[in-house]
Amino acid sequence: MKPRRPIIKFSKCYRKLLDEHAAPVAMAQLLEVVRIKLQQCHPSFIDYDTDSGAFCLPPKGSYLMLLFKKPGGSEADLFTTLRSYRAEKERYYRAKRGEWFDVIISGQSAANPTMDAVQHKNSVPKINTTLGCPDPDLFDEFKNR
Secondary structure (H helix, E strand, O other), rough: OOHHHHHHHEEOOOOHOOOOOOOOEEEEEEEEEEEEEHOOHHHHHHHHHHOOOOOOOOOOEEEEEEEEEEEOOOOOOOOEEEEEOOOHHHHHHOOOOEEEEEEEEOOOOOOOOOOOHHHHOOOOOOOOOOOOOHHHHHHHHHOOH
């Protein structure tokens, strides 16, 4: 029996997850893990990583930036994702560098997996520039979890 690949989950189909045919990638290779502080990131990076605020990040905190390579793409066909920092999570991802992960997108439509990304690509969300969130109430909800 072939061992299962590790999984990386996304809440929606972000543009960075699309291949050259505008289809979401099914797997990606973890190249590197870097511990960062959100408050030290340039706003353009946060904008890229959250698809212009489609995902709400707190204004500061320790995070892991995971660098992935898409299959079949050139060496430049990379994407990042941010995950909240915990020491055990950092150890886990560092041990998985070089491995291929299955990419699971929980928010994609079963009928048309690229529809969410296409709809988002053609829409311009209203962004709270202080938090980088589409709706300030979302951040309050996130904080209270």
